[in-house]
Structures are given as structure tokens and as C-alpha cells.
Amino acid sequence: MTTNVTNSLATVRNLGILAHVDAGKTTVTERVLYATGTTHKRGEVHDGTTVTDFDPQERDRGITIFAAAVSCTWAGHRLNLIDTPGHVDFADEVERSLRVLDGAVAVFDAVAGVEPQSESVWRQAERHGVPRIAFVNKLDRAGADLDRAVASIRERLHPAPLVVQLPIGSEQSFTGVVDLVGMRALVWPDGAEAPEEGTVPQDLYDEALRRRRLLEEAVAERHPAALEEFCGRETLSAPTLTAALRDLTRSGDGVVVLCGSAYRNRGIEPLLDAVVAYLPSPLDVPPVRGEYEGVERQRPADPAAPAAALAFKVQATPTGRLTFLRVYSGTIEKGDAVWDASARRTERIGRILRVRADRHAPLERAVAGDIVAVVGLKSARAGTTLCAPDDPIVLEPPGVADPVVSVAVEARTSRDTGRLASALARLAEEDPSLRVRTDAETGQTVLSGMGELHLEVAVEKMRRELDLEVTVGRPRVSYRETVVRGVSGVVFRHVKQDGGAGQFAHVVLDVEPLPGPGFEFRSAVVGGRVPQEYVRAVEAGCRDALAEGPLGGHQVTGLRVTLTDGATHVKDSSETAFRTAGRLGLREALRACGMVLLEPVAEVTVTVPEDAVGGVLGDLAARRGRVTGSTTRTGTALVTATVPLAELFGYAGRLRGRTQGRGTFTARPTGYAQAPATALTATR
Incomplete structure (x- = not known):
């Protein structure tokens, strides 16, 4: 590799902007584009003038729905930036983006701190090994508190937050930051295009020294070279501190924390400098691995x-x-x-x-x-x-989550039936988290996705972009079935003779519950009574049987199947015969097992005025919700509860009615829980 090529790759940063909905991701992206000279006017979410939220639905709803890529330059570096959605229904867009990124900026609300979807996208980035820096946004808002936001990062996300800035002013009087690495002040006067650099204000100097000392100690504790210099000089030079922060960010042993107000254009230039200084280039990440x-x-x-x-x-x-x-x-x-x-x-x-x-x-x-x-x-x-x-x-491709909500869709007129099939195929091609199938019993076309909003957006896209009028049924959740009491020694013989070569397979199966979701198959056959290729065929047949359970035809999960014995025929046995035996044998075994229905549940965080808490708690209880926590700050209550997903349809309107439009909520799917017996009848 030539020196020129190496230098070119070293100046590339592939990064994403991650956050909870309404934390200010898109505003941060718009200010980055403006600061880098990519745009000449600041786009505003509330005005529908943003560059990255260019889809009509995004502008109408005021949220990011589709991941949007932009490219810009800063300080001689090319930044390939992806603005990702913050709503949980579009988490798969985030997943696909994170798969190809080298770094990320996680944006947090200075008032709310770490919110549910903040935690989700942070864990997604962690799973992909994507280094992150944090930007605490909205420091100009009433109730904003950098230290409280950093404490929530430490408590809920468990990184080592390395705070490199101190705010100058608070709430409406927030005007700039003290750069603790360079010990300088950056102030953005009203209407200024760029910060004014100066000395640290006298009234903040002692606090800045104290925080710089805490930063040095935290870095020295985690970085050997920094520790060596710190022990020798009892302080760290700016170059050593910068290099150590870069190493800790890229290794994941620390998270650099910056702050500002994107809406008021304060803190963006230091954030861009931090992206260049701390996040990795393509040369800093290991070679990509694959197979063939x-x-x-x-x-x-x-x-x-x-x-x-x-x-x-x-x-x-x-x-x-x-x-x-x-x-x-x-x-x-x-x-x-x-x-x-x-x-x-x-x-x-x-x-x-x-x-x-x-x-x-x-x-x-x-x-x-x-x-x-x-x-x-x-x-x-x-x-x-x-x-x-x-x-x-x-x-390795990005993972795709299983859908949890479904609706039946049909064309308004019979002549549009063919167009509907084409439109659904196009939607599924663009968004792999959308699934389309035909219900075997009713013949209806069923569209499945990650939530009510996800499906609303998909249907609206067909109406707007393809001029296709469709009728949509009531949303239904995706149930699962699982084993709570197993059976042993279920014998199944598959014998078929219709002229010529026949089919023969004999299997004996044990079925038992498996802690948690999933499926395990193992063989305990001895003496070669079932050859290995037939064992694999039995496993494939068992997996086929999981598609429809005995309670209501839902997918089966949470079980272990053991092939304990079997027999073959010298002429009539084949992989096809054993696959059929595995499928039919497991279906028979499941009918003998103790089975229960599972329903998807979500962690719901409701933000309401204090005087509305009682009504909200009562409504959650009526929806079979289990309250797990409640906190109060500055006249607002945050209630956390686990609620069945089926009970959340229409909840947004009900909450607005109970709180005179002042209540909001977020829901994050967290898995499955046993459904009541009444749900079994409703799903048939």
C-alpha cells in the first residue's frame, strides 16, 4: 500500500448518529452539514427543511424513519455520516447501518439523560463493536444538567464516561464550553457562525482545574502510557491526554463525553474535532472477515x-x-x-x-x-x-429481527390486486424487517413488521408513492407457543408404499422445555441405528414442525428435542423419509406436551405531569401492565412498566386524552411472556 493511499484512508471517518427519538439527532446532523459548508442554510425539523429527513412522511411526522447517508469534509477529513432513526419500530434500520460503520456519536438529552431507545441503540453498537463518543445535547433547556446526564450514562450503559468539557452558563444562559483538554474557553455569541476562543473564565477556573484533574486520573487509571507520565509528572500533557482518549475510545474502555446545544448551534465544531481525533478510520479497524x-x-x-x-x-x-x-x-x-x-x-x-x-x-x-x-x-x-x-x-450480513405486529392488507379494488403484490414485494425488498405472507386459512395477505408505526409508514408509502388504495385490518401481535411439560419416548413410524421405492423411517423422540427462547436438537442414538445423514434430516423435519404449534398454529420456541432411537429399511429409507418422520413425529409429540401461549411484551416509559400519574397508573393496570419503576423530576413523572404489546394498540390517543395532550410514551419490545388463557381463544 502506498503512502498516499494510507494517508487517504486515514482521513476517512464512517460514523452514525444514534439516539432516542427527539434527542436531537437530526438537528445535530443538520448543524454538522452547515458547519462543514455542505449546506448554506440550517435545516430545521419543525420547519420540514432538513436534508436527511427528506421523505414526506418524515417531514410530516417530525421524526427520522429511514437511515440517510451524507458525506462532508472537516479539517481535511471526509466524514461519511448516517443519520439513523430513533424510534424503536425502525431499530432494524439502525442495525443495518451499524453493521457498516466504524464509529458513532450517541446523542443524549441533557434533561432526560439515557432514555429507553438510547439504551437499545447503545447495546446495538456495543454488539457490533462500534466505538462511540457521547454528545449531551439541549443544554439550553430548562432542567438541563450535564452531571446528571453523565451519571445516567454511567449507571444505565456502564461505560467509563470521560467528560472533556465544562458548560459555560446553564439553561437559557448556556453560551459555550470549557475545553478541559486544551484548557480554553469556546463561546458562541448569539448569531455567531463560529466560536470565539479565549481563556477560561475566572469564575470557572478552579472548577475546570478540578475536572481536568478528575479526567487525568480516570484516563491514567485505564491507559498504561498515560499512567507512566502521570506518575512521573503528576499531570498529563494535552498530546498525551488526546492520544490516550483516542486509544480508550477505539478499544471501548472509555467514552469521551462532550456537550452543547445543536439547535442554538453551540458545541458542533468541537464535536467534529472529537470525531476526527478519537473515532477510528478504516485503517484502525481489523480487516473484515468472511468466508466462501x-x-x-x-x-x-x-x-x-x-x-x-x-x-x-x-x-x-x-x-x-x-x-x-x-x-x-x-x-x-x-x-x-x-x-x-x-x-x-x-x-x-x-x-x-x-x-x-x-x-x-x-x-x-x-x-x-x-x-x-x-x-x-x-x-x-x-x-x-x-x-x-x-x-x-x-x-456476515446484518441481523434481521422477527416481526411482532401484523395487519391484513387488501387492494381497495380487484383490478389493483396485482399492483398490491408488486408494491408489497418492493417494500420487503427495501426493508427486510417487513414480512409478507398469505394466511393459509383465510387467504388474506398479511404484512408483518416491528410495530404499529412501522406498518402505518409502510401502508402510507404505498398510498403516496404508488397511488395505491388499500384496506388495512386491525393490528395483531405475533404470538408464540412453548413447552412447559415435556414427553418421553414418542414413537413415530413413517411408512409409505405406492409402487416402486417406498418410504420408511422410524424415530423415537423426547421433548423437554428449554430455558429461554430457541430450539435445540441432539441425538442420543447409539450403535449407528440411525445414520448421521438421517439424523440431520430428522433435525430439519423438526425445524419444519416448529412453524405451526398445536394451540393456534403459532411458531413454537423454547424446547429441546432429543432423538433417542430409530430404525431404517435397507431399501426404503431416505433423507426425505426421515425428514417427514421428524416433522410429523414432533407434531404428534407437541400435542402430548403441556403447551402454553406466549405474547410479546414491551417496556413502556410514560412521561406525564405529576397530577396525571394516578389516572395513568390505573390505565396501565387495566392493560395488564406491571409497573416496574416511577421517578419524579421538575414536576414531571416517569413511569416504567411492562405491558403486553397487544394492549398498546391505540394507547397514544388514550394517553393524550387522559393528560390533556401533555403525556408521551415510548415502548421497547423486550421479549415474550405467558399469555392468559383468554388470549388463546382470541388468537384462534
């Missing part, structure tokens, strides 16, 4: 290496189908033939585009470290690997 035909492979971030890119988003536009790629290695040029390693077919790159939300600039090539959109790919989906045809690799 069972052989593990890896690709370094080198434009001269064989090409490897991962598609993480597909978007249909009036001008063509865009496939968003993170290029991990190699170089992809316009007109190149690439190998779709997932579909095992050759694709051709039509155009390559540098993305700025809904606007694009053409490129001749994309190199390792780039995030771009390409036109011309026909089969690529989110999770598809594109690579050099002569050196294939399959990269």
Missing part, C-alpha cells in the same frame, strides 16, 4: 486488494434502484462486473454516486473505506456481498 464455501477469508482496507463490499440498504427512486454499499477493500469502478456472492451471479455497476441524502454526485470509482450508492444492480439486497469475481468472499 466453508473457507474463512479476510480483506484489509486496501484499494489494491481484491474488491469486497456489503450492501446495507436498497432504495427505489424515480430515477432507478439505488443500492448502498460499504466498500471494505479493493476498488470498484463504473462499468465493472462484480460477483454477487450471496445470489451467486454476476452484476454490473452502472453508476457510482456520492450520497447526500436525496441528492447525489457521480463518481468514477469507489475505494476501500467508501460508503456510496450504486445504480444497475438487479439482485442485490440488504446483506448482499459484492466482490471480485476471481476472489469471492461472503461477509
